[in-house]
Amino acid sequence: MGKFTNKTALVTGSSRGIGRATALRLAREGALVAVHYATGEEAAAKTVADIEAAGGKAFAVRSEFGVPGDIDTLFEALENGLKERTGATTLDILVNNAAIMGGVPPEEVTPELFDRLFAINAKAPFFIVQRALGLLADGGRIINISSGLTKFANPQEVAYAMTKGAVEQIALHFARHLGARGITVNSVAPGITDNGSPVFDIPEAVEQMSQMSAFGQVGKPADIGDVVAFLASDDARWITGSFIDATGGTLLG
Numbered sequence: 001m002g003k004f005t006n007k008t009a010l011v012t013g014s015s016r017g018i019g020r021a022t023a024l025r026l027a028r029e030g031a032l033v034a035v036h037y038a039t040g041e042e043a044a045a046k047t048v049a050d051i052e053a054a055g056g057k058a059f060a061v062r063s064e065f066g067v068p069g070d071i072d073t074l075f076e077a078l079e080n081g082l083k084e085r086t087g088a089t090t091l092d093i094l095v096n097n098a099a100i101m102g103g104v105p106p107e108e109v110t111p112e113l114f115d116r117l118f119a120i121n122a123k124a125p126f127f128i129v130q131r132a133l134g135l136l137a138d139g140g141r142i143i144n145i146s147s148g149l150t151k152f153a154n155p156q157e158v159a160y161a162m163t164k165g166a167v168e169q170i171a172l173h174f175a176r177h178l179g180a181r182g183i184t185v186n187s188v189a190p191g192i193t194d195n196g197s198p199v200f201d202i203p204e205a206v207e208q209m210s211q212m213s214a215f216g217q218v219g220k221p222a223d224i225g226d227v228v229a230f231l232a233s234d235d236a237r238w239i240t241g242s243f244i245d246a247t248g249g250t251l252l253g
């Protein structure tokens with residue numbers, strides 16, 4: 001029996017990066033995982049195939065956040081997938097991981113980019129949590145992926161960091177709202193984590209990024225997936241409304 005046997009999980013943005021590692025970890029311990037993606041159909045199919053090859057259970061769900069009907073599309077696919085496999089639509093673990101970054105100086109943030117960042121990174125997680133309330137089991141788990149950038153300055157990402165500040169509020173207020181049901185709500189803040197994007201193929205860039213962590217390394221997606229899995233487990237039942245610094249010591253300065 002794994003820690004998550006007979007549990008169900010939705011991990012948004014699990015076609016790649018941190019979401020993928022989280023999905024793999026939850027599935028390895030028995031969870032049936034809904035692997036959400038927006039455009040990376042092949043990558044999502046690979047996450048599902050890798051989970052199945054390791055003896056786990058998963059299915060892919062597609063929804064592009066930030067467009068009309070995004071939440072309806074997500075929940076239609078999620079509920080159908082769960083019902084098909086379990087006969088019910090109960091969700092035990094929700095991980096709001098999908099997000100985009102800004103990557104432009106403050107002077108170049110347009111209203112359109114600002115709105116897009118908030119739509120995908122903050123509005124979607126809020127309405128996903130709201131919609132999930134009817135599916136979540138008592139004793140369930142909500143984990144929102146924030147960023148060390150809510151506490152560490154990077155002017156290139158001011159608008160992105162604002163979205164993550166907003167996401168952290170979900171933990172505070174929903175933790176109080178859902179406590180009576182034994183549902184915990186927490187934020188996990190990664191530091192720089194190798195998500196496979198091209199910058200991680202440049203040794204000089206990696207060397208520079210590594211210096212930010214107390215361990216002298218960039219994080220691996222599994223470093224975050226393991227923290228999420230802990231929060232999703234029964235061992236973390238007494239932690240709610242928390243900000244978990246998973247930056248590898250970057251915030252130590």
Ligand code: NDP
Binds near residue numbers: 041097
């Ligand atoms: P990636 O960029 O590797 O993956 C992003 C995921 O989000 C993909 O699965 C992607 O799906 C999905 N996604 C992107 N846009 C949309 C959209 N419009 N609608 C729905 N899904 C979308 O992310 P990381 O692994 O790097 O980051 C994961 C989380 O960790 C994010 O919340 C990020 O902000 C946070 N974080 C990451 C850090 C890092 O250094 N990597 C540092 C601090 C925080 P698809 O590929 O199908 O489009």
